[in-house]
Amino acid sequence: MTVRLSTAEAYGRLFDDYDTWLFDCDGVLWRGDHLIEGVVEVLDLLRRRNKKIVFVTNNATKSRKSYKSKFDQLGVQAHVDEIYGSAYAAAVYISSVIKLPKHKKVYVIGMSGLEEELNEEGILHLGGTDSADNTLEPFDLSQFELDPDVGAVVAGLDTSINYTKLSKAFQYLTRNPGCHFIATNEDSTYPTSAGLLPGAGAIGAPLRYALGRDPISTGKPSSTMLDCVRAKVHFDPRRTIMVGDRLNTDILFGQQGGLATLLVLTGITSEEEISGPEPSPIVPDFVTQSLGDLRV
Numbered sequence: 001m002t003v004r005l006s007t008a009e010a011y012g013r014l015f016d017d018y019d020t021w022l023f024d025c026d027g028v029l030w031r032g033d034h035l036i037e038g039v040v041e042v043l044d045l046l047r048r049r050n051k052k053i054v055f056v057t058n059n060a061t062k063s064r065k066s067y068k069s070k071f072d073q074l075g076v077q078a079h080v081d082e083i084y085g086s087a088y089a090a091a092v093y094i095s096s097v098i099k100l101p102k103h104k105k106v107y108v109i110g111m112s113g114l115e116e117e118l119n120e121e122g123i124l125h126l127g128g129t130d131s132a133d134n135t136l137e138p139f140d141l142s143q144f145e146l147d148p149d150v151g152a153v154v155a156g157l158d159t160s161i162n163y164t165k166l167s168k169a170f171q172y173l174t175r176n177p178g179c180h181f182i183a184t185n186e187d188s189t190y191p192t193s194a195g196l197l198p199g200a201g202a203i204g205a206p207l208r209y210a211l212g213r214d215p216i217s218t219g220k221p222s223s224t225m226l227d228c229v230r231a232k233v234h235f236d237p238r239r240t241i242m243v244g245d246r247l248n249t250d251i252l253f254g255q256q257g258g259l260a261t262l263l264v265l266t267g268i269t270s271e272e273e274i275s276g277p278e279p280s281p282i283v284p285d286f287v288t289q290s291l292g293d294l295r296v
């Protein structure tokens, strides 16, 4: 059963009950380039009460450092080490979980933010923003030289996705034995201030279809993301709450990690999906219209 929050007393109890607050960003703090009203005040309130704040985003187009500039631009206080992105989680997964040998490389479908996070972890990579792969020329398999050192393909949101990148990724995944297939996240859509666009999941979908194989995802709801947070931040799951706008990523992520969950309706999820005739099977603990409601 979801508790619908509306009174100052109920919001106050939330502040008392949770010490660590995990926030999704798009659809919670802002929508595209528009800050959601009251967010700055609520975050200030939490900081004044010495709450731990963590931002957990599936956006893999930006590194944590460049994502921080988005906070600055919108006037939201944040520290780089409070920000966890799915590109960072993918890089940590490659270096610390599968422990890809240092001489091995990753073929990238994605943008500079993903490449920056791979660099930070000392992971060699190719593809991505390389102009040779961002071409409108048709892909010629007979001219393609397979690099035997490519041990993983990582796919994230890539606004310059093309047939050459998909073909190269396909070659590595079918011809290099044991090549890992990793997705930064599987969001079907990507919210912008003007409306929805295809998300990272839609970028990796042609490969899944061609291969008949699913990637390992490092974004929410995958536990890899929470493992990354856990490696750096000490928190008690019983006193931790995940705030998000998407049921099948944010809320599921919180639930699978044993955290409390608060759904806001300023992003992807509509009122209809939680209280309509066919509600989602993913049921948050709490719901409120907007994060700004917590200004009490």
Ligand SMILES: [Mg+2]
Pocket: 024, 025, 026, 027, 028, 244, 245, 246, 267
């Ligand atoms: Mg969101």
